[in-house]
Amino acid sequence: MSPTDGESPDDSETTPDRDPTLGDNREDPALDAIAGNDDAIDPETVTDGDRESGSPAISGHDYTGRAPAVGDASDGSSSELRSDGGAPSEPNVSEFEQMADVSLSKNERRRQWFDEKILAPARIVWDDWRARFGLVVVTVYLFMGLFGPRLVAAPSPNQGPRLLGAFRTLEFPFGTTASGVDILSQLVYATPAMLLMITAGAVFTVALGTATGTLAGYKGGRVDSVLMTVTDVMMTIPGLPLTIVLAAVLEIEGNPIVIGVLITINAWAGLARAIRSQVLTLRDAEYVEASRIMGIGTPKIITSDIIPNLMPYITMNFVRQARAVIFGAVGLYFLGVLPYNSNNWGVMMNAAVNRAGATSSPAAFHWLLVPMVTIIVLALGLTLLAQGADRVFNPRVRARHAKTVESDDDDGDEDGGTGGATPAATGGF
Amino acid sequence: MKYIVKRLGQSIFTVFAVVSFSFGLIRLLPGGPMDYLRAQIMEQGGSGLSPEAINRRIEAQSGINPDEPVFVQYIDYMVGLVQGDLGQSVWYGDPVASIIGPAIPWTVFLTASALFLAFTVGVSLGALMAYKEGSKFDVGSTGVSLVLNSTPGYVVALLLVAYMGYRYNVFPTGGRYNSALDPGFTLPFLRSVLYHGAMPIASMAVVGFGGWALSMRGNSIRVLGEDYLRVARLRGLSTRRIALRYVARNAILPMYTGLMIAIGTVFGGAVIIENIFAYPGVGFYLVKSISARDYPLMMGGFILITVAMVIGITIADLTYGWLDPRAKGGASRESY
Numbered sequence A: 001m002s003p004t005d006g007e008s009p010d011d012s013e014t015t016p017d018r019d020p021t022l023g024d025n026r027e028d029p030a031l032d033a034i035a036g037n038d039d040a041i042d043p044e045t046v047t048d049g050d051r052e053s054g055s056p057a058i059s060g061h062d063y064t065g066r067a068p069a070v071g072d073a074s075d076g077s078s079s080e081l082r083s084d085g086g087a088p089s090e091p092n093v094s095e096f097e098q099m100a101d102v103s104l105s106k107n108e109r110r111r112q113w114f115d116e117k118i119l120a121p122a123r124i125v126w127d128d129w130r131a132r133f134g135l136v137v138v139t140v141y142l143f144m145g146l147f148g149p150r151l152v153a154a155p156s157p158n159q160g161p162r163l164l165g166a167f168r169t170l171e172f173p174f175g176t177t178a179s180g181v182d183i184l185s186q187l188v189y190a191t192p193a194m195l196l197m198i199t200a201g202a203v204f205t206v207a208l209g210t211a212t213g214t215l216a217g218y219k220g221g222r223v224d225s226v227l228m229t230v231t232d233v234m235m236t237i238p239g240l241p242l243t244i245v246l247a248a249v250l251e252i253e254g255n256p257i258v259i260g261v262l263i264t265i266n267a268w269a270g271l272a273r274a275i276r277s278q279v280l281t282l283r284d285a286e287y288v289e290a291s292r293i294m295g296i297g298t299p300k301i302i303t304s305d306i307i308p309n310l311m312p313y314i315t316m317n318f319v320r321q322a323r324a325v326i327f328g329a330v331g332l333y334f335l336g337v338l339p340y341n342s343n344n345w346g347v348m349m350n351a352a353v354n355r356a357g358a359t360s361s362p363a364a365f366h367w368l369l370v371p372m373v374t375i376i377v378l379a380l381g382l383t384l385l386a387q388g389a390d391r392v393f394n395p396r397v398r399a400r401h402a403k404t405v406e407s408d409d410d411d412g413d414e415d416g417g418t419g420g421a422t423p424a425a426t427g428g429f
Numbered sequence B: 001m002k003y004i005v006k007r008l009g010q011s012i013f014t015v016f017a018v019v020s021f022s023f024g025l026i027r028l029l030p031g032g033p034m035d036y037l038r039a040q041i042m043e044q045g046g047s048g049l050s051p052e053a054i055n056r057r058i059e060a061q062s063g064i065n066p067d068e069p070v071f072v073q074y075i076d077y078m079v080g081l082v083q084g085d086l087g088q089s090v091w092y093g094d095p096v097a098s099i100i101g102p103a104i105p106w107t108v109f110l111t112a113s114a115l116f117l118a119f120t121v122g123v124s125l126g127a128l129m130a131y132k133e134g135s136k137f138d139v140g141s142t143g144v145s146l147v148l149n150s151t152p153g154y155v156v157a158l159l160l161v162a163y164m165g166y167r168y169n170v171f172p173t174g175g176r177y178n179s180a181l182d183p184g185f186t187l188p189f190l191r192s193v194l195y196h197g198a199m200p201i202a203s204m205a206v207v208g209f210g211g212w213a214l215s216m217r218g219n220s221i222r223v224l225g226e227d228y229l230r231v232a233r234l235r236g237l238s239t240r241r242i243a244l245r246y247v248a249r250n251a252i253l254p255m256y257t258g259l260m261i262a263i264g265t266v267f268g269g270a271v272i273i274e275n276i277f278a279y280p281g282v283g284f285y286l287v288k289s290i291s292a293r294d295y296p297l298m299m300g301g302f303i304l305i306t307v308a309m310v311i312g313i314t315i316a317d318l319t320y321g322w323l324d325p326r327a328k329g330g331a332s333r334e335s336y
Helices: A003-007 A012-024 A029-040 A043-053 A062-084 A091-127 A129-151 A183-219 A221-235 A239-250 A256-263 A267-282 A286-293 A298-335 A345-356 A362-392 A395-403 A411-421 B002-027 B033-043 B051-062 B070-082 B096-131 B136-149 B153-167 B187-224 B227-234 B239-276 B282-291 B295-323 B325-329
Strands: none
Touching: A091 A129, A091 A362, A129 A183, A129 A362, A183 A221, A183 A256, A183 A267, A183 A298, A183 A345, A183 A362, A221 A267, A221 B002, A221 B239, A239 A256, A239 A298, A239 B002, A239 B239, A239 B282, A239 B295, A256 A298, A267 A298, A286 A298, A298 A345, A298 A362, A298 B239, A345 A362, A362 B136, A362 B153, B002 B070, B002 B295, B033 B051, B033 B295, B096 B136, B096 B187, B096 B239, B096 B282, B096 B295, B136 B187, B153 B187, B153 B239, B187 B239, B227 B239, B239 B282, B239 B295, B282 B295
16 A cells, blocks of 8 residues: 555545446556555554554655546546446436536545645644643744734833832833833844744754755765765754854844854754655655656655655754754853844843843842743743644544544554654654 | 774864864955954054064964965964964963863863763653653653753753852852862862852753653653563563663663764853853853954864864764664664
8 A cells, every 4th residue: 555645635525426436447557546545545544554654654746646647537437437337327417427526526625625734733733732832822922023012112221110020010010121121122122033033043954954854865875975974064063152153253243034044054964964864764665766767856756755754853843943043042142142233032131140130139130030931931832832743743643633523532642742842752763 | 893984084074174164264254353363463562563573473373374375374274283283362362272271171071961960860750751651740740841941051050040159159150169279189179170060060951851851751652662572571571671671772772863962052052051150161261252352262162162072972973883783784874
């Protein structure tokens, strides 16, 4: 059984209509494949197959590859149906039936797609309290970054009394700084740049890491050894010191996108290595070999056959990188070695410690504590969301949710989620 | 054997690449460190000097003579580095090697202890969590591990400084050892070193062990479901042997590659931690050099941190074969 069956777009509901048709056309190899699919659509079978092969395989272009084949089947069947007499007696009716069948399956396919890609993941995420927490946290921060500056007054000196503690007044819920600046306002105004930085860093790392890793793993040979030598060199350079040196020498401005990329300047190497080792196990899978034999080009195979299988891993790394950017950026801003031109959580911490001695004086401690809690909550939200994302990509969990909304009865999936979400567990194994 | 040679060659190549890269940063960047160094010397009363004298000073400080063609400068720089000449610090006025060199063991002490602590505590906790899977202890520890895993080390460091340092005066807030003591292998000195290192090490270890615990828990649960474990039980092997040789070994192996990446993270994180605790390690001088615009010190610190990390990763990589006999074959560099 081909592992691509897991993503079959047409499902059991249409099976009874087509089964007799297909049975008559056994000699056609394309139809054979479809007949095979129909067997495999039963969720139990799919799950078993995945369990056996260890890694669930997903193919992106089998969908488009199969769609015309279904059309062919119906076209071919119309003549066959008339001759074998097993189908409706009048030829005209069978043609009408065929038309209806196609439009119905399209409609259904759309519904299926919606159910599979949007509804089921949403259910899965919402079903798990960790993922729900993560989603809520990330949404709140996104809201804060997108609309916050329009709702909160810009930070300026002497907005309120100096060094007002947190949770004392409604006007300044998080208190004020030594120069009377509203801390909540600083926090909110720092968010857009921070989100931009996080996104830039994570996108940069994931894009470069995935491209390098898949290319090296799939191509092999000289391409592989050259890319991996570069990767190994980049991997053994300590990231934060490199960022510090580059930021000092290159005299960059405070552009958050540039800084986001700079902080993750060599983080892609670790990801590329891990992805390469996963690609090595995929490159010789039957369906990839089939694509190769069909003469499909390398870029198409990589984007359609290889990368969809790595999506869970890539998503998790996106989130992990996002977290690394937050930690790195705030840490370096706290040290005062990065240039800035707007508010920043790290700069706030720096000011709290260096200007008000927040570590030694309790009066200013809230000034330090508020940005720290902000970072931790965002990082925690991202971690938990990554675990939810892991469940979304788990075919066993997804199959269960695609059918009905039922509460979990299977602990095994959650274990997989926890194990997979942690740094080392998925590293190349 | 062939693998070891190849691996060592790769490490040497990495160091070579980093050094070349730093040469490029210093020398080739227009308006970069070299121009700044020149301006600095002019400002320090060197304006009356002849251009040759200024160039000589630049050479003394950066190890690069701007009079010569670039490739000669490059070779001179490389030869100087091999001989241990990292240039002269502008800020301290001493050779960079004599500033950073003594700081390296302290940074290695911090990072190695933190990594070791985090790894052992994490692995033990993870194994225990897997053993008591689903219990209150498991759920609680998973939650704590998740929160700690989402906390940056410097946050813990700042909290420790504020509470254990200033508020309750349990631990010192800076320095490497009590300066009244003479350095040496005496008991009071070693105790003082541990006493001063406790908080920096703790702040790195506390945020590290959560991740290891979660990995170990997941891996152990996966291993516990394997068939060979059932066979081992049926053969009547002792629980101790099963736990150590079967479960622990197979669960730890996948985490070993993560350990190599963790070395990099910890070394990077130490830069921030050392500054919070005013602990004169390599990272402390690196940041100092940035604020003082001391480029020779900065590049020297960067090169030495990289060398230390390359050595650490090479050791970890070479011992992997000892842990996992399958990797000893040598033909495959890959560990999947």
